[in-house]
Amino acid sequence: MSASPILITGGAQRLGRHCAERLRDDDHTVIISYRRERPELDALRERGIVTLKADFSSEAGILDFIARLKAETRSLRAIVHNASDWAPDSMGDDAGANFERLFRVHMQAPYLINLHCRELLDACSEPQRDIIHMTDYVVRKGSKKHAAYAATKAGLDNLTLSFAAMYAPEIQVNAIAPALIMLGEGDDETYAEKAKAKSAMQMVPGPGVIYQSLRYLLDNRYVTGVILPVDGGRHLR
Numbered sequence: 001m002s003a004s005p006i007l008i009t010g011g012a013q014r015l016g017r018h019c020a021e022r023l024r025d026d027d028h029t030v031i032i033s034y035r036r037e038r039p040e041l042d043a044l045r046e047r048g049i050v051t052l053k054a055d056f057s058s059e060a061g062i063l064d065f066i067a068r069l070k071a072e073t074r075s076l077r078a079i080v081h082n083a084s085d086w087a088p089d090s091m092g093d094d095a096g097a098n099f100e101r102l103f104r105v106h107m108q109a110p111y112l113i114n115l116h117c118r119e120l121l122d123a124c125s126e127p128q129r130d131i132i133h134m135t136d137y138v139v140r141k142g143s144k145k146h147a148a149y150a151a152t153k154a155g156l157d158n159l160t161l162s163f164a165a166m167y168a169p170e171i172q173v174n175a176i177a178p179a180l181i182m183l184g185e186g187d188d189e190t191y192a193e194k195a196k197a198k199s200a201m202q203m204v205p206g207p208g209v210i211y212q213s214l215r216y217l218l219d220n221r222y223v224t225g226v227i228l229p230v231d232g233g234r235h236l237r
């Protein structure tokens with residue numbers, strides 16, 4: 001079992017949960033952050049996954065999480081910035097608040113956690129330490145309905161390059177840029193067919209392809225500053 005835990009933010013469900021469970025299968029110690037308590041968290045706790053509550057919608061909330069993370073562990077093997085809000089653009093009075101909320105979870109939280117938790121990665125006794133940002137294919141093309149989401153993910157994309165340069169050679173910093181991986185609960189067959197048609201592979205692969213990508217980055221000592229597309233060939237359509 002690796003001595004230093006791997007942190008996955010937003011690990012209570014979907015891709016983050018899948019990766020947390022697979023990391024436990026691969027004998028890593030794991031810490032996840034969650035925003036909302038729910039019964040499903042108990043199964044993760046029963047597997048020895050440490051769950052820390054976190055709300056990244058304010059700087060104070062981000063800094064409070066960092067303080068509690070530092071009280072929980074003295075070192076980290078890796079940090080996976082997975083927490084995210086796929087909120088559509090608002091055209092009403094809350095457009096600014098919507099943008100700010102997405103800025104905080106997609107950009108300010110990774111930025112402050114990377115800065116304040118470098119010491120935890122440096123304290124890891126293993127030769128490789130990683131930071132992985134979950135971005136999105138949409139960074140390349142923008143979005144008519146999720147412009148704030150795409151812009152703040154683009155900021156996270158760029159932070160990958162800055163932190164890779166700042167933290168080399170001790171810490172590797174990379175991003176995974178997915179396109180459609182999992183459908184949402186409310187997505188019907190019509191949406192699914194339209195979404196599948198957007199990529200050359202024409203499929204909804206499920207979270208396994210993300211864990212394969214995370215595993216590649218965690219196991220490769222010579223990759224940093226890379227944005228790894230996992231998008232079924234969206235750019236080919």
Ligand SMILES: NC(=O)C1=CN([C@@H]2O[C@H](COP(=O)(O)OP(=O)(O)OC[C@H]3O[C@@H](n4cnc5c(N)ncnc54)[C@H](OP(=O)(O)O)[C@@H]3O)[C@@H](O)[C@H]2O)C=CC1
Binds near residue numbers: 136
């Ligand atoms: N699913 C897909 O097909 C795709 C996913 N991605 C990216 O991959 C990653 C995982 O996707 P997916 O599993 O669908 O993500 P989810 O939409 O399920 O979000 C993951 C978690 O983020 C947490 N979260 C959201 N806002 C905040 C906040 N302000 N503070 C703290 N936590 C917050 C939520 O916590 P809680 O539930 O406790 O409120 C949620 O469980 C994301 O970064 C996403 O942008 C990119 C392209 C496609």
Ligand SMILES: Nc1nc2c(c(=O)[nH]1)N=C([C@H](O)[C@@H](O)CO)CN2
Binds near residue numbers: 086136
């Ligand atoms: N935080 C999230 N980000 C994204 C999600 C999601 O469910 N949560 N889903 C998508 C879509 O699958 C999109 O890629 C379909 O084209 C994007 N980001």
